Amino acid sequence: MASGIRVIHCTSTGCDEYGGFQDWIHQDAAGVIGETIDSDTVVIIEHQKRLMYFRRGMNANEMTETPLPEDGWESIYIGEMQPILLQIEELKGLVCNGPYCMVFLNDSEQGARFCFPLPRVQTPLEYSLLETLSTEVFKFQQEVDIVRLTIDQQIDQVIDNVTHHLASTIPELDCEKREYISEIVAHRSVAFGSFLPFLLMEETEEVFLDRPGTSLYFDHQRFGRCQTSVVIDREYVSRIVTLIRSEVNLHLDRRNPSLKADLTIQQMPLRISASIEPLSPEGLHLEIRRARRRAFSLRDLIANGTLTVEAASVLLLAVVSRFNITITGGPGAGKTTLLNALDMVTPRDWRKVYIEDASESRTIEGHHQVRFSVDPVDERVRSFTKEEEIVKSLHRSPDYLILGEIQTREHSEALFQAVVAGLKVMQTCHGDSALGLVSRWNDAHRIAKSSIGLMDLIVTIERFQPGRSRRRVTEISEICRDSRDGFVHFIGLNQVYTHRDGMVGRWSPNGPFMRTAKSLGLSSHEPALKTLMDLIRSGLDLESNLSNRPFLYNAHPMENLTQI
Known part of the structure; x- marks a missing residue:
């Protein structure tokens, strides 16, 4: 059942003035906007501390105290995203997936939808730690082996090394945060790292790069086409081209300036279409189509x-x-x-x-x-x-x-x-x-x-x-x-x-349905068609039942279906 996201902006003036969380909720609520899949979601943005709290499955009017983790709330340090979240009021959705929380926003002035990935860290210290480790990622890579490792092996290697480093140097950091930080550092260490927050979402359909110097955008099953703030520069492009060549073992050069290939990253089946100069005169053009882990039935x-x-x-x-x-x-x-x-x-x-x-x-x-x-x-x-x-x-x-x-x-x-x-x-x-x-x-x-x-x-x-x-x-x-x-x-x-x-x-009597029925001695295929409609409306699991039912396949199914 679709329901609303309630967004509450907490400014220093608002929180102090109303003196209590319950009073402030009623005075400063932004209203119900956007949709989620299964439950009400309340989002609180505390600008002074640069924190975002959210909880699914509740009504904002039922809140009586400060949001705490033990009450089902999650908090995320929004850092440099704080000015953006302050300016854009229309929160369309939140999708938390692994180490990222994806924030979907509507910009009514531009008539566009934006998606921003937030690392799932809770404090400025954790955020600073993540940024420091990302700049020092070379310490966690084994340079002798790196050229022979697949992209998944490179990611796994960095995750293991960063996790071990954090466990030994900051043992008080809980396991979940240690895992999130290690994964993000590992993702940032590979050429496709900027794409991964968007590709990891199960509902992402396709990610696009028009040319170097432009931002990524992607198609999402629920939210449609979404813009991002991730810009791919020319230096990063050269890493991507090198990665594609090594992973798919196909030519991508001036003599063969385009390719279409399959690539699996982090158990995600991807189909990559890439073009470079001279076919793409402005530089790398990239389309990455992501297949769902479970196919649509x-x-x-x-x-x-x-x-x-x-x-x-x-x-x-x-x-x-x-x-x-x-x-x-x-x-x-x-x-x-x-x-x-x-x-x-x-x-x-x-x-x-x-x-x-x-x-x-x-x-x-x-x-x-x-x-x-x-x-x-x-x-x-x-x-x-x-x-x-x-x-x-x-x-x-x-x-x-x-x-x-x-x-x-x-x-x-x-x-x-x-x-x-x-x-x-x-x-x-x-x-x-x-x-x-x-x-x-x-x-x-x-x-x-x-x-x-x-x-x-x-x-x-x-x-x-x-x-x-x-x-x-x-x-x-x-x-x-x-x-x-x-x-x-x-x-x-x-x-x-x-x-x-x-x-x-x-x-048509000359079409395949009537021709087949006639060859079987039947007056029409329509009774078989009606049987199938009834089976579908009954809620039958088509894949596990129809493909195994002997009445469909011991003789011609059109003939057998008319007898049910």
């Missing part, structure tokens, strides 16, 4: 409004029927998120082969999954290409071939070669609609309409607004075909679902 996507029950039912029936499915949408629309959610409801005994240049698929416990990693299209010299591996999959016996993103004409040619050969496929492709995607395949990629006719379903997903987290499936279109003189003929597209109208209900 179909039920999650229904809950957050990406899917309706009707749309989810159509997609479920298409997946269990092994239709050829392409998900299209713009950058950041959620194509891969939806693809992974559909992957999670496939039967456990299906053999799935994945071919990706960025490993965005998820390991699903108990499923048969075989992965092949190919070189990204940015790499000038490629040893393993997606188009070659797609063709090789004809001899790998996949029940479903999952291809990640189809980007080039060569990718499309290999995709449809696999489809014509009888493989069942799921993939994503950039586009703004089913109509636009078919035009791209036919006009730009020179795919014959007879081959396009063998694709079954195109799902379009969109992001409401740039920098906002809301997404939705806007249309589901079936591809219609017939045969004449022994050849496949592409008839056209038929919308079976739109976000505006819901289930359209006009099922």
Whole structure:
């Protein structure tokens, strides 16, 4: 249940004048602003001491005494952030994650949202200690080994050494604060240290750097696009480029000035896209996409409004029927998120082969999954290409071939070669609609309409607004075909679902749903579709139940679902 954040600014005049905490609360309250996920939050900013107190799950009117840790309050020394917190009244949210407390603020004058990371230290002494250790971090690094260590090993080494140092020199510092200080010092010691406070948040989607000398900004699932005060200068950029080269073992230089690669830092799977001169004439351009530790399920996507029950039912029936499915949408629309959610409801005994240049698929416990990693299209010299591996999959016996993103004409040619050969496929492709995607395949990629006719379903997903987290499936279109003189003929597209109208209900006799039902001796697939809708509305755990139910897979699921 959404509820408010109550912000209380305590000035020296206010606290002294009202003489007691209870009186001051009523006189100086800033009001309820912003939203949190699950409970009321009271935030007190005591400017004279540069302290911020906060506590979740209470009503400010119930407060009768000074906030204490034993009463559930946490305090943070805000230090140099104090002038900012005094000027900007609109606190949107607090997210405490590991050693950082992230403060989300609205700036009504600029019409923007800002995020500031605060170290979770409580006193000026702890803050000063953190800053001193950060400048002397070289004392805690083993220079002989540092060039051979991964970024995680470097972080772990510094954490261990700083923790040992603090335990021996300041034994009275409690374990939690010792851990927080050690982690922050370790983060600051590596090239990606400035990014880590934002990447560590589970709800961070993507972090951006436009060019050196500009500040980072990022997209957050709840708070949308957020600005930061972290500026990346050119000296820091050179460290980042060196780190990327060493971690991903790909070229990033003048001959190969862009790359896309996977990198895992602190158990966070990241996809990095980087460009440098001469392709990016102003210097390093960086996009870091963070994958959630737990992938969104179909039920999650229904809950957050990406899917309706009707749309989810159509997609479920298409997946269990092994239709050829392409998900299209713009950058950041959620194509891969939806693809992974559909992957999670496939039967456990299906053999799935994945071919990706960025490993965005998820390991699903108990499923048969075989992965092949190919070189990204940015790499000038490629040893393993997606188009070659797609063709090789004809001899790998996949029940479903999952291809990640189809980007080039060569990718499309290999995709449809696999489809014509009888493989069942799921993939994503950039586009703004089913109509636009078919035009791209036919006009730009020179795919014959007879081959396009063998694709079954195109799902379009969109992001409401740039920098906002809301997404939705806007249309589901079936591809219609017939045969004449022994050849496949592409008839056209038929919308079976739109976000505006819901289930359209006009099922083409030449579309994959009615064709499949007819081949099974059924009058329609709609009873099976209704059964799936009822199962979803019943609250059934789709991933653990549907993928194991024998009634779906002992015969064709469309046939079995009509008998439930």
